[in-house]
Amino acid sequence: MKRRVIIVGGGFAGIFAMRRLRLSRRRLEVIVIDQRPSAHFLPLLPDMISRPIAPASVMHDLRAECRRWDAMFLHDEVAAVDVPGVAVITRGLGRLSADAIVLSCGTSxxxxxxxxxxxxxxxxxxxxxxxxxxxxxxxxxxxxxxxxxxxxxxxxxxxxxxxxxxxxxxxxxxxxxxxxxxxxxxxxxxxxxxxxxxxxxxxxxxxxxxxxxxxxxxxxxxxxxxxxxxxxxxxxxxxKTPAFLSRLNLGHDRQGRLDVDKHLQAAPGVFVAGDAAGRIGGGAALRMGVQFSISGGRRAAANILRSLDGRALKPFEPMDPGxxxxxxxxxxxxxxxxxxxxxxxxxxxxxxxxxxxxxxxxxxxxxxxxxxxx
Ligand SMILES: Cc1cc2nc3c(=O)[nH]c(=O)nc-3n(C[C@H](O)[C@H](O)[C@H](O)COP(=O)(O)OP(=O)(O)OC[C@H]3O[C@@H](n4cnc5c(N)ncnc54)[C@H](O)[C@@H]3O)c2cc1C
Structure with a gap:
């Protein structure tokens, strides 16, 4: 039977986690869930106030992106996570269980x-x-x-x-x-x-x-x-992070960003990447930004592959580009x-x-x- 990985949020962290999982060519079912049908390129939002940047230039269709990488896209909102059961509860489809979850739902x-x-x-x-x-x-x-x-x-x-x-x-x-x-x-x-x-x-x-x-x-x-x-x-x-995240029975900071260990895991099978990840391994949280989100998404996915194979996980040690x-x-x-x-x-x-x-x-x-x- 195919193992299933659910990614909550198709922003930078979610997309790069999905791509990393698919690049492994493992027999996996990868599901990306996002409340929006497209990913929005946030760093250029302020520029849209005074520059003629067309909305279509900074939006990316998530269904097409997932199809290209042989993943499934669900346009739905996650309302809760069953952490011990490694499952998400969406508003549209209800409970979806998985072998591993990536929480990459960013902040607003x-x-x-x-x-x-x-x-x-x-x-x-x-x-x-x-x-x-x-x-x-x-x-x-x-x-x-x-x-x-x-x-x-x-x-x-x-x-x-x-x-x-x-x-x-x-x-x-x-x-x-x-x-x-x-x-x-x-x-x-x-x-x-x-x-x-x-x-x-x-x-x-x-x-x-x-x-x-x-x-x-x-x-x-x-x-x-x-x-x-x-x-x-x-x-x-x-x-702050979405309300469902800060309601979880997991450690989080003032902004609701979840505490994770050095492998980006908040609980067995539950990984966190991008802005939703807070203090890492008992240390400080990383600055919120695109590059850390991309590398976090990739590391969470790589560690999921390792955990599914029973191999030791690797710590998240991103390079800081500034x-x-x-x-x-x-x-x-x-x-x-x-x-x-x-x-x-x-x-x-x-x-x-x-x-x-x-x-x-x-x-x-x-x-x-x-x-x-x-
Ligand atoms: C105005 C602005 C300007 C910025 N400028 C820069 C910059 O110049 N350089 C830089 O490095 N960073 C910048 N950032 C920060 C950067 O955009 C974020 O760090 C990055 O987008 C975080 O990526 P992420 O994948 O964690 O989350 P996001 O990109 O926020 O993606 C999260 C996704 O999760 C989805 N989601 C949320 N809740 C749910 C739910 N309950 N169910 C389903 N889906 C859900 C959202 O719809 C979204 O698609 C800026 C941010 C903003 C807002």
Missing amino acids: TAFHGRDDLRPAVMKLDDVGDAVEIAARARSAHWKTALVVGGGYTGVEVATHLRRLENLRRSRRRIIILELAPVLLPGMPRPLSEYAAANLMRMRIEVMNNRTLRDVIDQDAILSDESVFKNVLIVWSAGV YVIPMANMRSCGEILGVSAYGLAPSMMHYLMSVYRTFGAKRLKLLGDILRRR
């Missing part, structure tokens, strides 16, 4: 108990969100754009809003609200200082120690009681292979990596979209 926007604000703000979790922000940013109905959260997504979004305003010869206010006393909290200080100086150059204001308290009609009230009328609000104040905080005026910053980088080079790196990592044969089209000015 966290509202930190302020779900009441959802109807009044926009978020940036998928291509649909990016299209909505791009459309509303082009409307005449706002005077001030508030970006809630001064992490890398908030910074990137604010710079694309400014780029769009510049292209449209408009000079409306753009403000980042950051609860911490510094921009890009947790990032090395020289990077956050460089980003702050660049934002100032782009006429983007940063208000520290403040957040959004309420939205009444089109007016925003901040935590310091100041009021902004006619606002456009993008909420990018952190992420990261970039992209900013729309091509003055980005980051660390590449351990070296700090500022200006055009990290911007180019962001776009080159995005084109290289794009799924399928859409690279040329995407490159064309990025190079077109508007």
Whole structure:
């Protein structure tokens, strides 16, 4: 009888886990389950606000991808996992048991108990969100754009809003609200200082120690009681894993990312890869990013093959290529292979990596979209 592996989530980690399993040419039934019919290329979502990137260029059909690799795709939402029974429970099909599971369901926007604000703000979790922000940013109905959260997504979004305003010869206010006393909290200080100086150059204001308290009609009230009328609000104040993951009787961190051992296993037969994986082997969690997700997906799959063969598992020891905080005026910053980088080079790196990592044969089209000015 064929052994069965179920992969929950067809993002970077899930797709690369599926490909690794199929490359082994083992007699396996591989099932990828995703609540969306296509994978969305998240690193280019902020760019969609000011650049003419077509939604089709950053979406990849999961059914076709799975068919190409002789895997099965189920368009369904996983609602629970039976960890001791190594099974998932989906909304559509109910219980599906397996010999091993990869949980690679990523993260999405966290509202930190302020779900009441959802109807009044926009978020940036998928291509649909990016299209909505791009459309509303082009409307005449706002005077001030508030970006809630001064992490890398908030910074990137604010710079694309400014780029769009510049292209449209408009000079409306753009403000980042950051609860911490510094921009890009947790990032090395020289990077956050460089980003702050660049934002100032782009006429983007940063208000520290403040957040959004309420939205009444089109007016925003901040935590310091100041009021902004006619606002456009993008909420990018952190992420969390899907609720079903943090409900499991497994260790997890504040964001719901699961604790795993050094082989990426959270429990016997249950592996975790990509952003859903938190502290590894009792140590720290990895930075959320494409490269770690891809290598995590591959390692989880390779360890599943080993465990099915009764062989010893291998530890997850990924190479860290670094990261970039992209900013729309091509003055980005980051660390590449351990070296700090500022200006055009990290911007180019962001776009080159995005084109290289794009799924399928859409690279040329995407490159064309990025190079077109508007
Ligand atoms: C706006 C933005 C910009 C970013 N920019 C960069 C960047 O420049 N460079 C970089 O390295 N990283 C960047 N990242 C981070 C990077 O995109 C993530 O680290 C990466 O996508 C994580 O891959 P993953 O496979 O773990 O999860 P994802 O790519 O998020 O995929 C998870 C999949 O699981 C599915 N799923 C979730 N819950 C369920 C469920 N209950 N049932 C079924 N399916 C489910 C989702 O639909 C999704 O398809 C960015 C992220 C965002 C949001």
